[in-house]
Amino acid sequence: MLSFKRWLERVLLVLMATMLIAMVCLMLWQVTTRYLLGVPALYTEETLRFLMIWMALTGAAYCFGTNRHLALDLIPSLLPEKAGRVLYLINSVVVLVFAGFVLLLGGWKASLSALTQMSPIMQIPMGYAYSILPISAVIIFILQILNVFLIMTGRLRLPYAKSGAGEL
Structure with a gap:
């Protein structure tokens, strides 16, 4: 189970890194087309917004998996x-x-209800952008159950343990 948890966390990291690289490339393309070519690429702003939403919720799932989320x-x-x-x-x-x-x-409800609403520039269903909500929920659910099992069986330390957090 620990190896599956590590694999899933690594997949999330790779996805976030890929989205970040794509965002940087899109921003550079936006600046290039706007200031050098004089014709801005309109789709970049909307794509960046969608990528930011996806990256934030993928990051939330990663933080729950590694017990690095904001906690008192x-x-x-x-x-x-x-x-x-x-x-x-x-x-x-x-x-x-x-x-x-x-x-x-x-x-899930938001994604389904937004399938008929189109994004203003790219004309893709907004349900695709919102679909990260149920996807991240499933990942958070899986990782949280794995964390509970691993902590209760002593294979993972409590995130706030006095002897230090992390894996044994």
Whole structure:
């Protein structure tokens, strides 16, 4: 399971790096066409916006997988390890409920309802841009369940453990 988790995290990193490189290339193309050729490439702004949305939600999934998301760890770091595991389990249930109901169900509904709405410049269905919501929800769900299993079995340390976070 740990190897699958690492593989999935690496895939997310490669996707984010690819999107970032594409964004830089598109920005350079936009500047080149606007200031050197005098005719701006209109599709770049919209593509950059879509890539930014996809990169942010892919990054959120990666952060949940690596336990590097924004967290207040003052109270958990003061607790003994057993109580910290219980608190982590409660926190994980909240994350799973959020990922399941808000991101997955809400994102699925938003994606389906936006399939008839076209983007202004490229004329592609907006549902494609919103489809990252349920996709990231599934990835967050999988990674969070893996994290809970690995932490409860002692194969992964708590993110706020006193002896240091990370894998054993």
